[in-house]
Amino acid sequence: DQQVKQNSPSLSVQEGRISILNCDYTNSMFDYFLWYKKYPAEGPTFLISISSIKDKNEDGRFTVFLNKSAKHLSLHIVPSQPGDSAVYFCAVNFGNEKLTFGTGTRLTIIP
Amino acid sequence: GAGVSQSPSNKVTEKGKDVELRCDPISGHTALYWYRQSLGQGLEFLIYFQGNSAPDKSGLPSDRFSAERTGGSVSTLTIQRTQQEDSAVYLCASSLDATYGYTFGSGTRLTVV
Numbered sequence: 001d002q003q004v005k006q007n008s009p010s011l012s013v014q015e016g017r018i019s020i021l022n023c024d025y026t027n028s029m030f031d032y033f034l035w036y037k038k039y040p041a042e043g044p045t046f047l048i049s050i051s052s053i054k055d056k057n058e059d060g061r062f063t064v065f066l067n068k069s070a071k072h073l074s075l076h077i078v079p080s081q082p083g084d085s086a087v088y089f090c091a092v093n094f095g096n097e098k099l100t101f102g103t104g105t106r107l108t109i110i111p
Numbered sequence: 112g113a114g115v116s117q118s119p120s121n122k123v124t125e126k127g128k129d130v131e132l133r134c135d136p137i138s139g140h141t142a143l144y145w146y147r148q149s150l151g152q153g154l155e156f157l158i159y160f161q162g163n164s165a166p167d168k169s170g171l172p173s174d175r176f177s178a179e180r181t182g183g184s185v186s187t188l189t190i191q192r193t194q195q196e197d198s199a200v201y202l203c204a205s206s207l208d209a210t211y212g213y214t215f216g217s218g219t220r221l222t223v224v
Contacts, residue, residue, distance in 0.1 A: 006153075032211070034212045036212075036215075041217070041218075042217055042218075043115070043202055043204075043215030043216050043217045043218050044154070044202070044215050045215070046212045046213075046214070049211065049212060089153065089154060091154075091212070097142070097159065097161065097167075098144060098156055098159050098167065099156075099212070099213070100156070101146075101153050101154035101156075102153055103152060103153035104153055104154075
């Protein structure tokens with residue numbers, strides 16, 4: 001069974017500090033991992049991704065870490081800004097031509 | 112177009128009525144997906160079209176749900192005899208290759224009363 005789990009439904013972080021969002025997934029041979037960001041009344045937008053051959057990918061304030069042995073993915077945002085307040089979805093391509101999404105984490109940045 | 116377009120943006124319907132939701136994908140994108148997000152839930156896969164291949168319907172929750180994609184472009188998701196549990200945001204996405212993610216539309220918020 002291919003599952004993606006985000007165990008924290010919400011997270012509040014002070015502006016300027018680091019936000020860490022976590023995601024766990026079940027085992028699969030062909031993995032590609034993505035993070036999407038969603039604002040209210042808008043569709044999710046792609047944020048950052050990582051392939052299973054890497055353990056880290058960085059893009060500006062956003063860094064995704066992949067721990068394959070633990071089947072764990074995390075997104076770090078530093079420094080956090082008020083505009084980062086949104087729902088973040090972890091997604092995995094298990095090699096079956098579609099993405100499986102987690103349930104999302106609502107991030108609130110406190111000014 | 113520049114992005115994935117969905118219509119209507121909002122739809123309120125009475126229980127038992129049929130509804131049609133439309134998706135216009137990015138030009139040239141061969142893959143098209145429908146997902147839905149119910150209140151407090153994640154993104155639930157519904158159906159996937161790729162070129163001229165038979166669609167992957169494995170996510171459709173019941174036989175009241177169907178979808179078609181005409182001419183490899185526009186797609187319509189139809190829900191027959193709507194129920195209150197069908198209330199959700201229905202999201203369409205398109206891509207060239209799912210491996211690298213896809214582009215979503217803004218969604219249709221369906222409310223069944």
